[in-house]
């Protein structure tokens with residue numbers, strides 16, 4: 001009896017240790033089968049998509065270093081689920097920094113995601129766990145037309161009850177990405193889901209049982225992700241990618257060639273900390289899909305041909321602030337969205353965001369002196385103001 005009890009206690013301790021260690025590593029499953037958004041395109045659509053992809057590559061849209069850049073601004077509505085009593089959920093700062101991570105990955109293509117109309121906090125414990133396919137209760141009352149809606153919740157389960165990082169609910173004909181809180185801040189899962197939103201498949205293709213893509217690239221446009229600058233990927237995981245992001249597998253393709261996958265590709269199932277880039281053709285594909293679909297997806301969609309000149313002449317008024325808002329006055333040709341940061345006199349950032357209408361609400365600040373830094377792609381200016 002005593003031996004049995006001891007064994008039982010050791011068993012309990014082991015279970016505790018194992019679950020504690022896997023919790024620490026935060027290995028969460030992936031988003032299963034993805035709908036191929038391009039599968040239903042007719043011949044005309046396919047041709048158009050190819051043309052836009054080609055535009056991206058030949059016009060060098062992403063890598064343009066000229067001062068006149070096209071900036072693609074994607075409005076994001078963030079919905080943060082918290083407990084019914086208002087506890088838990090991601091903070092304003094976490095949302096801002098996850099958007100910064102996202103913008104860093106998309107910087108090369110001149111795409112910028114910005115918070116549209118602030119963050120919606122949803123205090124409802126019953127929405128803290130979402131089962132893929134049963135997201136209706138979350139979405140029905142909390143959806144903004146014409147923008148990309150991103151929902152942040154504690155836990156997401158797929159149909160087989162596995163915890164997953166997130167998914168892109170493209171079957172609903174709505175613009176939706178749902179993310180698990182801990183994954184939203186891991187630097188790559190948000191970009192991964194947004195890659196799906198803009199039609200990208202996994203680099204290992206659309207199934208979960210390896211790829212038919214050959215290492216020599218001879219069938220790269222019809223297998224895997226259908227793109228030829230992402231090397232054949234036999235399916236990556238924490239088992240075959242080491243902590244330094246080296247591929248450790250020894251799988252071979254139908255020709256007997258060894259795979260040499262890109263363990264840093266955002267659209268792979270590699271370690272989440274390794275994923276930090278898209279390939280050029282992935283960018284081109286996202287651009288093409290965006291250009292084709294933008295009018296359907298985004299009401300508030302804006303493409304502005306921006307002139308990134310200096311901000312030297314920018315003025316803020318009134319100073320001291322009288323109606324809780326800072327007005328920005330700038331040269332007319334500076335028609336781009338400005339990023340702003342409000343800091344206290346010791347340089348601590350109090351809040352930041354993007355200004356579309358040249359008004360910044362500073363109501364939340366107590367009376368005192370502050371700095372506001374405004375920036376565009378090229379320059380920054382800092383002004384002192386009193387509230």
Ligand SMILES: [Zn+2]
Nearest residue numbers: 031192196202
């Ligand atoms: Zn995925």
